[in-house]
Amino acid sequence: MRQDASASGNAQQAVQGSGVQIINYGVSAASTESAISIAPPFGRRDAQHRPVRGRDALLAELAGAAGQVRVVHGLGGCGKTTVALEVAYRAQLRGAEVWWIAAVEQDGLVAGLRTVGRRVGVTDAELNRGDVCDVLWERLNARPEPWLLVLDNADDPRILNGPAASLSEGSGWLRPVESPSGQVLVTSRDGAESSWGSWCIRHRLPVLPVDEAAKVLLDRAGHLAGSDDEARALADRLGGLPLALRIAGSYLAQAAAVPAAFAEPGLIRTFRQYRDALDAGDLDAVFRAPGTGQPSQDEARRLIGRTWDLSLDLLDARQLPEARRLLRLLACFADAPIPYELLLHPATLAASSFFEGLTGARLWEVLRALDAFGLIELAPRAQTEIPVARLHPLVRDTSADAAYLNLAASLLGRAAQTEEAGQPDDPPMWPAWQLLSPRILYLFESAASEYPDDSVVALAAAANLAGRYQAQQGMYRQSEAVRRRVLAVLEKKLGSDHQDTLAIRYNVARMMAERGDYAGAEAEFRDVSAARLEVLGPAHHGTLTTRHEIARMMAARGNYAGAEAEYREVLAARLPVQGPDHPHTLSARHEIARMMAARGDHAGAEAEYREVLAVNRRVLGPDHPSTLVTIENLEKLERRRKA
Secondary structure, three states, X not given: OOOOOOHHHOOOOOOOOOOOOOOXXXXXXXXXXXXXXXXXXXXXXXOOOOOOOOOHHHHHHXXXXXXXXXXXXXXXXXXXXXXXXXXXXXXXXXXXXXXXXXXXXXXXXXXXXXXXXHHOOOOHHHHOOOOHHHHHHHHHHHOOOOEEEEEEOOOOHHHHOOOOOOOOOOOOOOOOOOOOOEEEEEEEOXXXXXXXXXXXXXXXXXXXXXXXXXXHHHHHHOHHHOOHHHHHHHHHHOOOOHHHHHHXXXXXXXXXXXXXXXXXXXXXXXXXXXXXXXXXXXXXXXXXXXXXXXXXXXXXXXXXXXXXXXHHHHXXXXXXXXXXXXXXXXXXXXXXXXXXXXXXXXXXXXXXXXXXXOOHHHXXXXXXXXXXXXXXXXXXXXXXXXXXXXXXXXXXXXXXXXXXHHHHHHHHHHHHOOOOOOOOOOHHHHHHHHHXXXXXXXXXXXOHHHOOHHXXXXXXXXXXXXHHHHHHOOOHHHHHHHHHHHHXXXXXXXXXXXXXXXXXXXXXXXXXXXXXXXXXXXXXXXXXXXXXXXXXXXXXXXXXXXHHHHHHHHHHOOOXXXXXXXXXXXXXXXXXXXXXXXXXXXXXXXXXXXXXXXXXXXXXXXXXXXXXXXXXXXXXXXXXHHHHHHHHHHHHHHHHHHO
16 A cells, blocks of 8 residues: 555545544654754753752762663652753753753653654654654664753653553663763652663652751842751751742742831741741641651642742732632643643633633733742743743642632633644644643543533543644554543533544544554444444535545555445545545545556556646646645656566
8 A cells, every 4th residue: 555655645634523623735743843842941040049959969970871871769849850950951061962851741752752863863754663762762872972861750650661662671762871972861750660670770869958958048038038047947847848948938039029118917038937837837747857857748748738828828918819729720730831821811711700800911910920939930931932831740739629620621622722722733833732732631531520511522622632733743542542532522422423423433543544453444434434424424525535534444455446446436426516626536536546556557547647637737736745646656657667
């Protein structure tokens, strides 16, 4: 089947339904350079005012780790990403090429690694092969120039297993570095040898010693908040946890900026007052006493909940009550950068009971306030193509509130349909979909039972678009799994014969075909065709498009005569409805010619190709992909005849 280019991938194939379309112009996802950034986020560094504290020995060791895979692990909030960013910065100063991939979820990881592959010379064809992991690591290990690959926040190492391989055995997406000029640095909460294998060198990142922790507080709040000894006492009370130190320091810096004449009674301004406020909240009940060892993850989570609650109390006093609610809304989304301009639509927020009357200007004021207090991080516009907000996982864990799930689902459903997000098939829109996709899938898969029916259906439509983005990135198996979950929802909510349900079944079959299950795909296409024939009729575009795919699967399995007969029936049905010059009609004729060539009828195939080419040039133009594919197949046919 692959010896000639198939026109079914070149003519537009659209499936009617409530906005569910598959549009493919024969250009694979990998054939266009993915617009995904793998640049390190150096804009988050502030070494002059807020240097990395207490990690000098580790940074020196990691700087000399060429030819190795190092895993920096520890509880959330202990500063793993900060260490990785400093290692990356120093490596770049030494002349290494540095690639940074957020490994929070599989879509972003795979998209990032495919982009790295293109940077090191992996071709588009190789990226679409089943052994893409092998090819990627062959190129990386053969690269003579120094390089560093950072996989940040790989808290679930299983996503590094690869399509059909094992991380711990060194055969997944992450593998041993054999090049003396290369290095991989991974950050994760998981430090188990069983997860990473013995070939990964693991470093447990502890909380900071009290003296270094006090310096973090002083870096942010300065001596206006108290003496060195008072800073040490508070740092000790916070257990040396860097995230807690950052939130507390940011709070005190903001409090210090309030003029005394305007300060609310009881405003916390000093290290001592902050420590007293923590003690008043019975911190001993949620966090072990100082000096008794490393905190647990649950203890750290409860500590963060107490520290950010103090910050939100101050924002309440500043007449910004929306800050608490907005933080809870943001915590509903997946643990990854949040494209706030795409998601936080002021009118949608203002229509909810949580943010009644909220304006865009007020929303921006609240976002900046949360950023100033260290509860979120707004990435500088120059750093990312799409503005994002980052929410630390511990802040997210302690802020999540199920009451906001329906609003979060509405915002995502709206964002997926906006002009700013565009279509996931369009490469310039991939950066937006890289950010939207994990959030859509997180809400759809983790809490669908929490939404009313209309929200579930809207979120299912958004999840289908996220599945389309996955398919564009070559993740056909993942896309199929998403579509199957969408299908289960639509069958329950809309019924098995609804047009939208049938459109999703069609998409499932397409993903089966893309991963090579032609027999299974053909059977699924036949079931969809029978249902569409009954619901839509024999001449409907959806019915004919499905039959076109049935023929394509027959050809893929070597049944060229049967495929040709099916294509001829599709052509006969299209001609009276769409006419001889319609792209879908021409696509059917092109496939008939291709089947004739596959059967050995070269003369008949050449004649058909030439007639199709003449119409393509006249209707579509000489540079249209369909025209160029027909020319290519004619040339191949002529070469075979001469041979």
